[in-house]
Amino acid sequence: xxxxxxxxxxxxxxxxxxxxxxxxxxxxxxxxxxxxxxxxxxxxxxxxxxxxxxxxxxxxxxxxxxxxxxxxxxxxxxxxxxxxxxxxxxxxxxxxxxxxxxxxxxxxxxxxxxxxxxxxxxxxxxxxxxxxxxxxxxxxxxxxxxxxxxxxxxxxxxxxxxxxxxxxxxxxxxxxxxxxxxxxxxxxxxxxxxxxxxxxxxxxxxxxxxxxxxxxxxxxxxxxxxxxxxxxxxxxxxxxxxxxxxxxxxxxxxxxxxxxxxxxxxxxxxxxxxxxxxxxxxxxxxxxxxxxxxxxxxxxxxxxxxxxxxxxxxxxxxxxxxxxxxxxxxxxx
Amino acid sequence: xxxxxxxxxxxxxxxxxxxxxxxxxxxxxxxxxxxxxxxxxxxxxxxxxxxxxxxxxxxxxxxxxxxxxxxxxxxxxxxxxxxxxxxxxxxxxxxxxxxxxxxxxxxxxxxxxxxxxxxxxxxxxxxxxxxxxxxxxxxxxxxxxxxxxxxxxxxxxxxxxxxxxxxxxxxxxxxxxxxxxxxxxxxxxxxxxxxxxxxxxxxxxxxxxxxxxxxxxxxxxxxxxxxxxxxxxxxxxxxxxxxxxxxxxxxxxxxxxx
Ligand SMILES: Cc1cc2nc3c(=O)[nH]c(=O)nc-3n(C[C@H](O)[C@H](O)[C@H](O)COP(=O)(O)OP(=O)(O)OC[C@H]3O[C@@H](n4cnc5c(N)ncnc54)[C@H](O)[C@@H]3O)c2cc1C
Ligand SMILES: Nc1ncnc2c1ncn2[C@@H]1O[C@H](COP(=O)(O)O)[C@@H](O)[C@H]1O
Numbered sequence: 001x002x003x004x005x006x007x008x009x010x011x012x013x014x015x016x017x018x019x020x021x022x023x024x025x026x027x028x029x030x031x032x033x034x035x036x037x038x039x040x041x042x043x044x045x046x047x048x049x050x051x052x053x054x055x056x057x058x059x060x061x062x063x064x065x066x067x068x069x070x071x072x073x074x075x076x077x078x079x080x081x082x083x084x085x086x087x088x089x090x091x092x093x094x095x096x097x098x099x100x101x102x103x104x105x106x107x108x109x110x111x112x113x114x115x116x117x118x119x120x121x122x123x124x125x126x127x128x129x130x131x132x133x134x135x136x137x138x139x140x141x142x143x144x145x146x147x148x149x150x151x152x153x154x155x156x157x158x159x160x161x162x163x164x165x166x167x168x169x170x171x172x173x174x175x176x177x178x179x180x181x182x183x184x185x186x187x188x189x190x191x192x193x194x195x196x197x198x199x200x201x202x203x204x205x206x207x208x209x210x211x212x213x214x215x216x217x218x219x220x221x222x223x224x225x226x227x228x229x230x231x232x233x234x235x236x237x238x239x240x241x242x243x244x245x246x247x248x249x250x251x252x253x254x255x256x257x258x259x260x261x262x263x264x265x266x267x268x269x270x271x272x273x274x275x276x277x278x279x280x281x282x283x284x285x286x287x288x289x290x291x292x293x294x295x296x297x298x299x300x301x302x303x304x305x306x307x308x309x310x311x312x313x314x315x316x317x318x319x320x321x322x323x324x325x326x327x328x329x330x331x332x333x
Numbered sequence: 334x335x336x337x338x339x340x341x342x343x344x345x346x347x348x349x350x351x352x353x354x355x356x357x358x359x360x361x362x363x364x365x366x367x368x369x370x371x372x373x374x375x376x377x378x379x380x381x382x383x384x385x386x387x388x389x390x391x392x393x394x395x396x397x398x399x400x401x402x403x404x405x406x407x408x409x410x411x412x413x414x415x416x417x418x419x420x421x422x423x424x425x426x427x428x429x430x431x432x433x434x435x436x437x438x439x440x441x442x443x444x445x446x447x448x449x450x451x452x453x454x455x456x457x458x459x460x461x462x463x464x465x466x467x468x469x470x471x472x473x474x475x476x477x478x479x480x481x482x483x484x485x486x487x488x489x490x491x492x493x494x495x496x497x498x499x500x501x502x503x504x505x506x507x508x509x510x511x512x513x514x515x516x517x518x519x520x521x522x523x524x525x526x527x528x529x530x531x532x533x534x535x536x537x538x539x540x541x542x543x544x545x546x547x548x549x550x551x552x553x554x555x556x557x558x559x560x561x562x563x564x565x566x567x568x569x570x571x572x573x574x575x576x577x578x579x580x581x582x583x584x585x586x587x588x589x590x591x
Contacts, residue, residue, distance in 0.1 A: 127459060157551050327578050
């Protein structure tokens with residue numbers, strides 16, 4: 001087996017996700033993941049940055065991380081285009097032969113990662129949350145089956161492309177701070193099939209939910225919209241509280257977008273987080289994992305959210321929350 | 334215009350997922366199944382196009398064991414025109430490369446203008462099969478689509494996709510193309526009684542995956558584990574009232590309630 005043989009000097013590519021000339025937070029989490037791989041098998045880490053003007057961004061990233069970068073400037077990339085990403089990264093990989101390519105498990109990352117894997121004939125693991133060394137292999141951990149089971153997957157070949165769940169790795173902080181080197185290249189590519197039209201904000205996020213000390217969050221388990229009353233009543237008990245929810249409720253229009261907790265919503269860290277009828281999918285956990293104290297109410301004893309809770313209440317929330325409110329009232333008298 | 338929607342049967346979330354003995358898969362004997370939630374959204378998106386342009390034909394395709402026919406019939410009940418079942422009876426993990434190459438094969442043999450898949454399956458949670466299929470079939474692809482609009486001449490499509498943080502990216506493509514549909518973008522309709530009657534009699538086009546030249550998946554080694562607890566997860570016991578009282582005690586000790 002060629003894969004993962006240790007003493008070799010390997011190369012790790014990190015594909016940088018950016019917006020408005022700023023790296024997204026995930027970039028430094030990907031660097032932490034790369035660093036963890038590096039501890040298992042010695043490797044050099046390089047950021048790959050694609051865009052119209054990427055030099056400034058590259059200097060920022062290489063300065064804060066001390067890692068090297070290849071900045072690819074492409075005039076046609078004023079807006080993201082998966083065709084260009086796949087072509088350029090595939091060519092770079094053919095030239096540099098990286099053993100690993102690390103990409104964010106985000107809507108953007110998932111848009112081009114699969115196509116790249118096919119082109120590169122690479123092994124491919126998505127949604128990675130951790131990695132462990134075992135014998136000659138590196139196993140990557142990811143959720144399956146609604147988060148109730150974990151799969152540990154090892155690739156038996158190189159190169160390997162992985163996408164990494166946001167909000168799990170602590171952002172990379174280097175020991176030494178001398179800036180990494182930037183190599184800038186210019187490439188031309190005219191996309192054949194896809195024309196990018198623009199990027200716009202469609203939903204506004206205010207920071208009120210991030211400031212709340214206590215968040216009571218509702219999930220699909222509330223079953224009916226009218227049961228949101230219970231959630232609001234429960235939240236009323238706590239000073240400085242706010243009501244949040246899983247994406248499903250926002251999609252249904254039962255809660256507003258600014259209340260969405262998770263990967264594509266707000267990332268919060270209240271002192272207390274109460275999850276009501278939430279299963280614990282990694283995209284939700286990405287938004288609440290840093291909470292101080294977590295209480296989960298769910299009628300399924302195997303729900304994944306219970307792995308993330310300090311206190312587990314295995315109950316039907318429609319029975320439990322009224323009982324809780326009643327006990328609370330009694331106590332006041 | 335011909336649309337293909339890829340649908341997958343997934344175990345219901347309240348099944349008990351027990352790891353099998355060699356620890357490389359789960360015991361699936363007593364599972365109950367349903368259609369992947371994201372695929373219902375993908376199908377609804379296709380049906381909404383058919384509502385607008387009557388001449389549109391929608392095929393649904395599923396790769397899987399014999400009982401995948403149940404969700405194919407459900408899809409016909411929702412309003413799809415024809416079902417294709419690519420039989421693949423692997424007991425255990427099926428590589429997304431394998432699934433995608435079966436679908437890509439079918440697409441190449443039967444040209445479609447538009448292909449929809451879900452953004453991810455609820456059991457594998459990989460988000461791979463759609464974009465893998467596109468690449469193998471040589472089609473452009475946009476993932477996590479939340480809105481689509483087909484031009485009147487049915488040759489082009491405008492799509493909006495999620496970027497995150499409330500941002501939306503938009504693209505224009507020439508058809509044919511493949512899109513993965515984000516969940517929650519629409520309200521999937523229920524199968525109608527008349528459609529269901531038709532669906533139960535309908536002939537499903539069955540193909541054996543062994544007859545398809547598949548892309549070799551890069552082999553992986555798989556081991557299943559129960560997720561470790563990241564926090565204590567102290568389980569409250571007793572009646573509902575007792576649990577409520579206990580939680581109140583804990584929260585007031587921690588000074589969250591006064
Ligand atoms: C790219 C992408 C981005 C995403 N971004 C986000 C995001 O930002 N935020 C987010 O939340 N999700 C996000 N998701 C969706 C995520 O994958 C899950 O689908 C979602 O979090 C599930 O919501 P849920 O837990 O409320 O619902 P479900 O998974 O349906 O879980 C409901 C839970 O309630 C329990 N339950 C049911 N009835 C009761 C009852 N009466 N009493 C008590 N418990 C009950 C059930 O046991 C179950 O565990 C994203 C998905 C993708 C693909
Ligand atoms: N066995 C299958 N048969 C048909 N479509 C599938 C199958 N597996 C996955 N898909 C499609 O690919 C999407 C993503 O699946 P996954 O890569 O497993 O997350 C699903 O929403 C389906 O639309």
